[in-house]
Amino acid sequence: MNHSGEQDSLAAIHLALYDLNAAAENHAQILQTAYAIYLAWCQPARLLYPQKWLYPAAARHFFVAVSEITRSIADVMNSICQRNQSFGKCFSNLSCT
Numbered sequence: 001m002n003h004s005g006e007q008d009s010l011a012a013i014h015l016a017l018y019d020l021n022a023a024a025e026n027h028a029q030i031l032q033t034a035y036a037i038y039l040a041w042c043q044p045a046r047l048l049y050p051q052k053w054l055y056p057a058a059a060r061h062f063f064v065a066v067s068e069i070t071r072s073i074a075d076v077m078n079s080i081c082q083r084n085q086s087f088g089k090c091f092s093n094l095s096c097t
Contacts, residue, residue: 006038013037021083022076029072032062036073 013034024030036058040046046054051066059066 009041010034010038013041017076017080020080023079023083024072024076028062029075032058032064032069032072033076035061036069 014030017030017034022030022033024033036054039054039057040050043053046057055066055069058069062069
């Protein structure tokens with residue numbers, strides 16, 4: 001995908017996260033989560049082994065530790081679940097708390 005297409009995709013993902021009332025300790029967590037979603041969207045196989053194929057790629061992009069990416073994703077998803085009770089119902093066997 002060209003750079004413009006990547007930016008457009010990231011902007012759309014970022015907007016979707018805000019539409020879901022995503023919140024985070026800082027804006028970087030939203031950006032990191034959006035980028036991880038983008039990577040997974042472009043290459044769904046990354047979701048087979050996220051610890052090996054998804055989180056490290058996002059961490060390299062932002063020059064941060066893999067643990068920071070996993071925490072960012074967890075924090076953003078937790079905020080979405082807390083602010084959108086119906087969203088959490090889609091995953092009846094999972095806990096958002």
